[in-house]
Amino acid sequence: MDNTKALPLVELTEQFAKLPGIGKKSAERLAYHVMGMTDSEVKAFCDALNKAHNNVHCCRVCQNLTENELCPICADNLRDHNTICVVETPKDITAFERTREYKGVYHVLHGLISPIDNVTPDKLKIKELLARIGDDTNEVIMATNPTVEGEATAMYISKLLKPLGVRVTRLAFGLPVGGTLEYADEITLFKALENRNEI
């Protein structure tokens, strides 16, 4: 440890360095930045940290993060509660909401099945999803990422849902809009060809 630096500064640097994507140099710069902040700025930052950590929890129904018992989407009666879009993280909901097209509800798994990282199906919110499926459920859209883990999770859950007689769909794979054929990888191109549509 560097004994020319004040201990609280070293500790703060270590705390910042624990955050994802923040290296030692960035952590040091952030710690020095805090030195230049006013009392009220530091208080606002701490308050925001504590408030987010203490007041935000999973929605009782869809497991999205919320301060209330139900998230705004589950509490919205104008949405189609019989179409459930299954996503990995709450961030994915933000992405879908940006399209302004999807009017159903969501279910957040909080992870993907990944035996290598010791994430087994029981660690995800899968039983909460199964508990939501009722006679009224029209469709469950598997909207996990197009990765090995995302595919495996989508397959695993669809196998659990099929016996319940519910329609299970998967997001379409194909060329990204605005992309060029030249830069498309072979699997994407193969999927785009396979899933080609009548025009």
Place this chain on the structure above:
Amino acid sequence: MDNTKALPLVELTEQFAKLPGIGKKSAERLAYHVMGMTDSEVKAFCDALNKAHNNVHCCRVCQNLTENELCPICADNLRDHNTICVVETPKDITAFERTREYKGVYHVLHGLISPIDNVTPDKLKIKELLARIGDDTNEVIMATNPTVEGEATAMYISKLLKPLGVRVTRLAFGLPVGGTLEYADEITLFKALENRNEI
């Protein structure tokens, strides 16, 4: 604002985004990371923030950041208190200490003269430096960055110190060790030629 996200999460994201070098996407990722932290981790982070902000202040003598009245370097009797190395920021002290060669003390200006950023000499710790200069002072080393502002500040301070009869020196400019001539810019190469030494 995105009303599908819990308000405390949005607020925390905004707080993270205020930090230097943290964009909107990184801030969001950090906010979600906090959601996954344990209570004690969040407490440790907040404590570190408050402790650093409340307990760390400028050393009475050299203006380095410290929790005590004197920083460890100024409090160290084994160091040469008559050689003062003038630097821009406390981080520069860490860089010098890594060399393990310098045995003098430091003086932190907390900035460089930069009229364009509205930093005038009175906003720097220059009068504190002048107050330290005594009959015993052997040498003041101007160790500001080799930039326009660093040079201007070094020149400004040296003009104030010269009438006091103190020896003022400037860090050597030349080729960085391990660098190649090919990639040296013309000013560095000119300085390296100008300051060439007998071998």
